[in-house]
Amino acid sequence: MAITIEHLYHVYQQGSPFQSDALEDIDFTIENGDLLALIGHTGSGKSTLAQHLNGLLKPTSGRVLVDGQNINAKEADRKALRQRVGLLFQYAEYQLFEETVYKDIAFGPKNQGLTGKELDHRVRRAFARVHLPQEVLEKSPFELSGGQMRRVALAGVVAMEPEVLVLDEPIAGLDPKGRDELMEVISDLHRGGVTIVLISHNMDDVARIATRVAVLDKGRLAMLGTPREIFSRGDELEAMGLDVPQTVQLCRKLRAGGVDMPDCLTNEEVCAAILAARGRTAHA
Amino acid sequence: MLKDITLGQYYPVKSFVHDLDPRVKIILTIAFIVAVFLGSSLWAMIPITAFILLSAKAANLPVKLLLKGIKPLRIILIFTFLLNLFFSAGETVLLQVWKIRVTQEGLMLAIRFSMRLVFLVTGASLLTLTTQPVVLTDGLERLMSPLARIGFPAHELAMMMSIALRFIPTLLEEADKIMKAQMARGADFESGNLLQRARAMVPLLVPLFVSAFRRAGDLAMAMEARCYHGGEGRTRLRVLKITHKDYVACAAVAALIVICVIIG
Ligand SMILES: Nc1ncnc2c1ncn2[C@@H]1O[C@H](COP(=O)(O)OP(=O)(O)O)[C@@H](O)[C@H]1O
Numbered sequence: 001m002a003i004t005i006e007h008l009y010h011v012y013q014q015g016s017p018f019q020s021d022a023l024e025d026i027d028f029t030i031e032n033g034d035l036l037a038l039i040g041h042t043g044s045g046k047s048t049l050a051q052h053l054n055g056l057l058k059p060t061s062g063r064v065l066v067d068g069q070n071i072n073a074k075e076a077d078r079k080a081l082r083q084r085v086g087l088l089f090q091y092a093e094y095q096l097f098e099e100t101v102y103k104d105i106a107f108g109p110k111n112q113g114l115t116g117k118e119l120d121h122r123v124r125r126a127f128a129r130v131h132l133p134q135e136v137l138e139k140s141p142f143e144l145s146g147g148q149m150r151r152v153a154l155a156g157v158v159a160m161e162p163e164v165l166v167l168d169e170p171i172a173g174l175d176p177k178g179r180d181e182l183m184e185v186i187s188d189l190h191r192g193g194v195t196i197v198l199i200s201h202n203m204d205d206v207a208r209i210a211t212r213v214a215v216l217d218k219g220r221l222a223m224l225g226t227p228r229e230i231f232s233r234g235d236e237l238e239a240m241g242l243d244v245p246q247t248v249q250l251c252r253k254l255r256a257g258g259v260d261m262p263d264c265l266t267n268e269e270v271c272a273a274i275l276a277a278r279g280r281t282a283h284a
Numbered sequence: 285m286l287k288d289i290t291l292g293q294y295y296p297v298k299s300f301v302h303d304l305d306p307r308v309k310i311i312l313t314i315a316f317i318v319a320v321f322l323g324s325s326l327w328a329m330i331p332i333t334a335f336i337l338l339s340a341k342a343a344n345l346p347v348k349l350l351l352k353g354i355k356p357l358r359i360i361l362i363f364t365f366l367l368n369l370f371f372s373a374g375e376t377v378l379l380q381v382w383k384i385r386v387t388q389e390g391l392m393l394a395i396r397f398s399m400r401l402v403f404l405v406t407g408a409s410l411l412t413l414t415t416q417p418v419v420l421t422d423g424l425e426r427l428m429s430p431l432a433r434i435g436f437p438a439h440e441l442a443m444m445m446s447i448a449l450r451f452i453p454t455l456l457e458e459a460d461k462i463m464k465a466q467m468a469r470g471a472d473f474e475s476g477n478l479l480q481r482a483r484a485m486v487p488l489l490v491p492l493f494v495s496a497f498r499r500a501g502d503l504a505m506a507m508e509a510r511c512y513h514g515g516e517g518r519t520r521l522r523v524l525k526i527t528h529k530d531y532v533a534c535a536a537v538a539a540l541i542v543i544c545v546i547i548g
């Protein structure tokens with residue numbers, strides 16, 4: 001399922017002294033099967049864009065099309081849309097409210113009208129995908145650690161079995177272990193055929209798993225391309241207050257130190273490039 | 285959606301009224317309310333309306349914004365108007381349908397009462413739109429401080445008020461976010477009967493309360509970590525000072541009161 005964004009503008013609190021232009025002329029397509037990383041400085045409009053993808057915010061002007069259908073058209077079925085495009089908010093652990101983790105995960109599918117065996121299946125399948133210990137299922141969500149709560153919240157969205165999953169900074173504030181585990185869950189979902197939009201400040205993760213990267217700068221789409229294309233423009237990224245992955249930083253430092261090597265994204269590529277460079281110096 | 289509430293929201297522009305001392309503004313607002321009650325005839329509404337329009341001008345506020353503050357009260361306004369219109373005693377009958385009759389006295393009363401309500405709300409909005417909440421509570425604390433000598437908790441009250449005011453936008457923002465998060469999970473806050481709607485609020489209210497308590501705990505801890513110990517011996521960052529502008533404002537309100545008393 002593809003989401004096309006056409007000349008999207010969003011202005012918050014238009015006409016008041018607090019007016020702010022959050023998005024300006026965003027125009028691109030999220031293809032079926034993408035793992036699109038959305039990066040940008042704080043306040044660049046990432047969360048605002050995310051909320052347009054399932055119709056929680058309405059464009060000030062422009063359109064959002066899901067499979068060619070304008071989602072803000074009068075006759076559009078918003079409920080069906082939200083089932084197809086799942087959205088995990090920033091700090092999603094604060095949305096939990098039920099007595100048990102099981103019931104909380106069941107909230108979404110229940111709103112879709114599922115009951116009985118089917119509902120139970122959905123909940124257990126979603127729970128299994130986020131790799132939590134089995135006993136957590138009957139606990140109160142408020143007894144869990146922050147990282148566990150975050151994963152329960154993710155399960156709550158996954159349980160709706162959306163075709164596109166939008167994740168707003170899912171790893172912000174997690175410890176390294178929680179972060180790696182959650183990234184693993186996201187990769188798994190992507191391999192399972194879910195189209196993913198991942199908002200993240202962690203460029204190493206983006207370099208490792210994204211198929212495409214969109215860069216927002218002050219509400220505008222500044223760049224769009226493969227991770228390799230984007231991260232080869234390190235100076236421009238830095239001008240926008242963004243990092244490049246550590247692998248790319250290392251390559252640039254080595255080059256500055258006189259080692260002849262290209263920009264590499266993964267650890268394996270860096271190793272190979274260093275070995276190749278050493279081979280060349282040994283021959284010389 | 286929840287952010288559209290304007291009553292009591294500070295409007296950040298520069299103006300004569302914004303610069304007034306908060307203590308003076310609070311007292312003048314009270315004096316204005318007194319003037320509204322002194323001017324009991326319909327004629328007195330002209331100077332009062334003129335005063336409000338002039339104040340809005342001096343405060344650099346669009347009149348539209350003041351009127352927006354009345355909108356949430358429209359039900360009460362209509363109710364007051366109709367109640368006075370149909371149920372006041374009077375002689376001069378203007379209109380009679382079966383047992384219900386509208387008298388001239390009733391009509392006057394209805395206009396007077398609803399206009400008073402409008403005046404009270406716009407007067408209060410003028411205060412809150414031009415004064416930052418922190419400054420407002422600062423002024424209140426200073427005004428109440430003589431009472432502290434007889435054991436009245438002036439500082440504590442003002443502190444509680446400023447914290448509450450400070451967190452209203454935060455909680456609204458949070459409520460907005462949680463609401464959207466639950467809507468993303470298919471929650472429906474808009475349709476259904478009263479009972480269904482009340483039940484639909486649970487996924488909103490539980491996280492909201494949990495986070496409000498968490499914030500309260502964090503704030504208390506942060507205040508203690510910075511040695512907060514109440515109002516005793518506390519100096520202030522903003523020292524309030526009466527200037528010539530305040531005298532001008534006082535004179536204007538005094539003039540309004542005199543006019544209202546004369547017109548009656
Ligand atoms: N509810 C809101 N009301 C007014 N302005 C907002 C609101 N939400 C976000 N903004 C503004 O819109 C801009 C983009 O915000 P956001 O989409 O949250 O950025 P990001 O997620 O990239 O940090 C910011 O300047 C922010 O201040």
Ligand SMILES: [Mg+2]
Nearest residue numbers: 046047048090
């Ligand atoms: Mg954000």
